[in-house]
Structure formats: structure tokens, C-alpha cells
Amino acid sequence: GESVGLHLPTLSVQEGDNSIINCAYSNSASDYFIWYKQESGKGPQFIIDIRSNMDKRQGQRVTVLLNKTVKHLSLQIAATQPGDSAVYFCAESYSSASKIIFGSGTRLSIRP
Amino acid sequence: AAGVIQSPRHLIKEKRETATLKCYPIPRHDTVYWYQQGPGQDPQFLISFYEKMQSDKGSIPDRFSAQQFSDYHSELNMSSLELGDSALYFCASSFTRLAGGPSTDTQYFGPGTRLTVL
Numbered sequence: 001g002e003s004v005g006l007h008l009p010t011l012s013v014q015e016g017d018n019s020i021i022n023c024a025y026s027n028s029a030s031d032y033f034i035w036y037k038q039e040s041g042k043g044p045q046f047i048i049d050i051r052s053n054m055d056k057r058q059g060q061r062v063t064v065l066l067n068k069t070v071k072h073l074s075l076q077i078a079a080t081q082p083g084d085s086a087v088y089f090c091a092e093s094y095s096s097a098s099k100i101i102f103g104s105g106t107r108l109s110i111r112p
Numbered sequence: 113a114a115g116v117i118q119s120p121r122h123l124i125k126e127k128r129e130t131a132t133l134k135c136y137p138i139p140r141h142d143t144v145y146w147y148q149q150g151p152g153q154d155p156q157f158l159i160s161f162y163e164k165m166q167s168d169k170g171s172i173p174d175r176f177s178a179q180q181f182s183d184y185h186s187e188l189n190m191s192s193l194e195l196g197d198s199a200l201y202f203c204a205s206s207f208t209r210l211a212g213g214p215s216t217d218t219q220y221f222g223p224g225t226r227l228t229v230l
Contacts, residue, residue: 034218034219036221041224041226042223042224043116043202043221043222043223043224044155044202044204044221045221046218046219046220046221049218089154089155098168099145099157099160099168099170100145100147100155100157100204100219101157102154102155102156103154104154105154
């Protein structure tokens with residue numbers, strides 16, 4: 001399943017399928033990008049990050065892709081599991097010790 | 113691994129009262145950030161501190177103030193509370209590399225304080 005981020009805040013995928021969550025960021029000066037997962041009533045949990053000198057980074061079951069030309073970020077989750085159900089936020093930042101600017105979240109729900 | 117600690121986890125106040133939220137960063141982290149998250153919204157940056165000095169300021173009302181202490185914990189003081197201040201307040205911490213190093217280090221968030229103003 002795939003979302004268009006800001007315009008489709010909910011993404012429903014079949015358990016075991018791959019999920020793709022998209023995000024458009026706003027500041028061309030941003031040089032650091034992060035994906036956070038937030039479960040209901042909890043704090044944002046770091047998933048994966050990428051710096052502007054890279055276009056792809058892989059973690060455990062997750063991959064982040066960065067396209068600076070069109071200011072687009074995506075999060076791919078392989079073999080989606082029920083525990084992946086949450087709201088996912090993309091975020092951007094620039095310079096050291098700098099605030100994070102969160103994008104609008106996408107709610108990921110898993111169908112059994 | 114130790115995480116960011118916030119207290120209290122829940123707080124109920126009346127309008128015009130004051131509230132103090134506390135944040136204890138991950139050990140050896142020197143930078144603390146405060147964010148406010150309203151219902152169904154994304155977190156909004158309020159203020160940050162690096163080595164006990166304010167490093168950045170966002171959309172923090174004048175009624176709010178914050179500081180970072182010598183042990184790196186931080187407190188967010190909120191006065192003349194309004195109904196619209198009801199939200200989740202998150203603290204995050206990071207370790208800021210020295211100048212010349214890689215930019216921006218990962219911010220790790222605490223569990224938040226849910227403030228309800230009646």
C-alpha cells in the first residue's frame with residue numbers, strides 16, 4: 001500500500017504486505033530528516049534518519065528514501081506487522097542542536 | 113537503555129493556575145527540547161536548551177518559561193493557564209556534537225505529560 005502523505009492521512013495495508021508512506025518537506029535548507037512512529041498516548045519513537053548527503057538508508061525492515069530535487073521523503077516498511085500500527089511522522093531539521101519540524105502524520109492501520 | 117523521563121505524566125489544572133513540567137534527559141545528553149502536541153496535531157516546537165543556555169525558541173507563549181539546570185534536567189513553567197493549553201507536552205534530548213562535526217543529532221522523546229486545563 002502507498003499513501004500520498006499530506007493528502008491521505010490514513011493508510012490501510014494487509015498484514016505481510018509492504019507499506020510506503022510519503023512525505024513532502026518544506027525547507028530546502030533542511031539537511032537532516034527523520035521518521036518517527038507514535039502510538040496512541042505515547043511519545044514519538046525514533047525509527048530511522050537520513051542526512052542530506054544520502055538518498056537511501058536501510059534499517060531493520062525499514063528503508064528511507066530522500067529525493068532532494070522534489071523535496072520528497074518516503075518510508076518503506078517491509079512485511080508490515082500488527083505492531084506497526086501507529087501514526088508516522090516525517091520530520092526535518094537543519095544545523096546542529098536544532099528544532100525538529102514535524103510534517104502531518106499518516107496513520108497506518110493493518111488488516112489481518 | 114535509559115530513556116527520557118518526564119514528570120508528572122498527567123496533570124489537571126484550573127484556568128489561570130500555574131503548572132511546572134519536568135524533564136530528565138538521557139544520561140550524557142546535553143540538549144533538551146520541548147514540544148506541544150494538541151489533539152490530532154503534529155508536535156510543535158516550543159523551546160530548546162544546549163548546555164543550560166537557550167538555543168532556539170519557537171511558538172512558546174510569553175506565559176511560558178523554561179530553563180535547563182546544571183544537571184541538564186529542564187523545567188517548563190506555565191502560568192495563567194488557558195483551556196487551549198490542554199495538550200501533550202513532550203521533552204526530547206540529544207547529544208550535540210562539537211562544532212565541525214556532523215550536523216544535528218537524533219532527538220529521543222520522552223513519554224510526555226498530558227496537561228488538562230479545566
